[in-house]
Amino acid sequence: MESRVLSRAANFASFSNFRKLSRDSGSSNNIVNFGPARPIGAVGEGGNLIWGRLLRPALLLESCSLSGKPRDILKPTRLGAAASSSPAEGSDSAGEAKIAPVGFIQKYPALVTGFFFFMWYFLNVIFNILNKKIYNYFPYPYFVSVVHLFVGVVYCLVSWAVGLPKRAPIDANLLKLLIPVAVCHALGHVTSNVSFAAVAVSFTHTIKALEPFFNASASQFILGQQIPWTLWLSLLPVVLGVSMASLTELSFNWVGFISAMISNISFTYRSIYSKKAMTDMDSTNIYAYISIIALFVCIPPAIILEGPQLLKHGFNDAIAKVGLTKFITDLFWVGMFYHLYNQLATNTLERVAPLTHAVGNVLKRVFVIGFSILVFGNKISTQTGIGTAIAIAGVAIYSFIKAKLEEEKRQAKAA
Numbered sequence: 001m002e003s004r005v006l007s008r009a010a011n012f013a014s015f016s017n018f019r020k021l022s023r024d025s026g027s028s029n030n031i032v033n034f035g036p037a038r039p040i041g042a043v044g045e046g047g048n049l050i051w052g053r054l055l056r057p058a059l060l061l062e063s064c065s066l067s068g069k070p071r072d073i074l075k076p077t078r079l080g081a082a083a084s085s086s087p088a089e090g091s092d093s094a095g096e097a098k099i100a101p102v103g104f105i106q107k108y109p110a111l112v113t114g115f116f117f118f119m120w121y122f123l124n125v126i127f128n129i130l131n132k133k134i135y136n137y138f139p140y141p142y143f144v145s146v147v148h149l150f151v152g153v154v155y156c157l158v159s160w161a162v163g164l165p166k167r168a169p170i171d172a173n174l175l176k177l178l179i180p181v182a183v184c185h186a187l188g189h190v191t192s193n194v195s196f197a198a199v200a201v202s203f204t205h206t207i208k209a210l211e212p213f214f215n216a217s218a219s220q221f222i223l224g225q226q227i228p229w230t231l232w233l234s235l236l237p238v239v240l241g242v243s244m245a246s247l248t249e250l251s252f253n254w255v256g257f258i259s260a261m262i263s264n265i266s267f268t269y270r271s272i273y274s275k276k277a278m279t280d281m282d283s284t285n286i287y288a289y290i291s292i293i294a295l296f297v298c299i300p301p302a303i304i305l306e307g308p309q310l311l312k313h314g315f316n317d318a319i320a321k322v323g324l325t326k327f328i329t330d331l332f333w334v335g336m337f338y339h340l341y342n343q344l345a346t347n348t349l350e351r352v353a354p355l356t357h358a359v360g361n362v363l364k365r366v367f368v369i370g371f372s373i374l375v376f377g378n379k380i381s382t383q384t385g386i387g388t389a390i391a392i393a394g395v396a397i398y399s400f401i402k403a404k405l406e407e408e409k410r411q412a413k414a415a
Contacts (some may be wrong), residue, residue, distance in 0.1 A: 008011025188266030199256030241391025
């Protein structure tokens with residue numbers, strides 16, 4: 001009898017010690033917990049979302065423990081933030097791996113980059129084709145240039161209004177730096193359109209293949225930068241090819257040729273002034289501000305040079321040929337394609353190495369020339385075709401050498 005009483009007393013003492021251990025252990029790893037240590041769907045652990053809502057039963061399970069102390073729930077932590085913690089930092093799930101969710105962009109970067117290139121080419125080709133079709137029934141390049149910029153500016157203002165992207169502030173000093181860039185951008189854009197209206201799209205792009213030659217000349221003789229002889233040699237086939245194509249181009253006229261050359265010079269100076277206007281502002285906002293300034297630069301010449309003709313018969317002739325709805329729709333979409341392809345070109349440049357972008361830019365010109373010939377059925381002579389091919393090949397060689405030299409300079413600075 002006495003031994004039975006002692007046995008019961010010992011059992012009661014053991015149970016009391018067990019309860020005391022449960023209360024005193026706190027956050028110790030020895031705590032006994034009948035619920036799961038980390039339920040599926042916990043907010044702080046980046047749990048699964050179902051139509052924007054978390055699994056509520058899991059939250060209830062998380063708050064249940066033998067110690068009676070509720071755990072923190074609904075913490076405003078970012079999804080996937082727990083992936084940076086480790087068991088040594090007090091985690092109660094030492095044996096469980098914490099993996100942040102991987103999005104499509106991170107999982108397939110090559111496909112995403114390829115999509116950027118495709119959209120860049122697609123929008124550029126569509127812009128050139130639609131732009132030339134407009135000039136076939138509405139030959140007013142100054143006014144159309146204003147429409148291009150106006151639609152892009154409206155797009156930027158709407159994007160700023162919804163916060164995609166957020167508008168970056170601008171001050172007087174930055175404005176002074178951007179005005180020369182915008183003026184050159186406006187002049188280059190208008191003269192390009194004058195050339196597009198005057199000659200075949202393929203011929204304008206062949207002349208614009210000379211732009212690297214003007215860039216190298218400005219760098220050497222204006223900025224004082226030493227250009228390697230290999231770059232100069234690579235420009236020889238560009239000059240030769242453009243000369244061959246110009247001599248036998250069936251759509252050749254001096255207005256289109258000179259306008260394309262002025263466009264090359266304008267964009268060269270735009271590059272020079274852009275280097276002086278380097279800023280921490282993102283490229284999307286900079287392009288938006290440049291478009292706004294360029295719009296105000298383009299409006300006066302359009303009014304002075306084409307205003308009277310537009311009011312007299314320009315608008316009426318276009319509406320009579322295609323109708324008011326198509327006329328307005330064409331102007332809107334050509335402006336959208338112009339802005340979007342320029343923006344996609346910038347976004348693509350940010351995703352790839354300079355060499356890849358340079359090669360892509362050359363291939364883009366090939367696509368535009370090829371599709372314009374197919375769509376409009378432009379007849380070209382054999383010499384023009386050979387000259388165009390030589391010019392494009394020269395641009396490709398130049399782009400490859402230049403990008404490789406820049407990469408070597410970058411690696412030398414990093415070392």
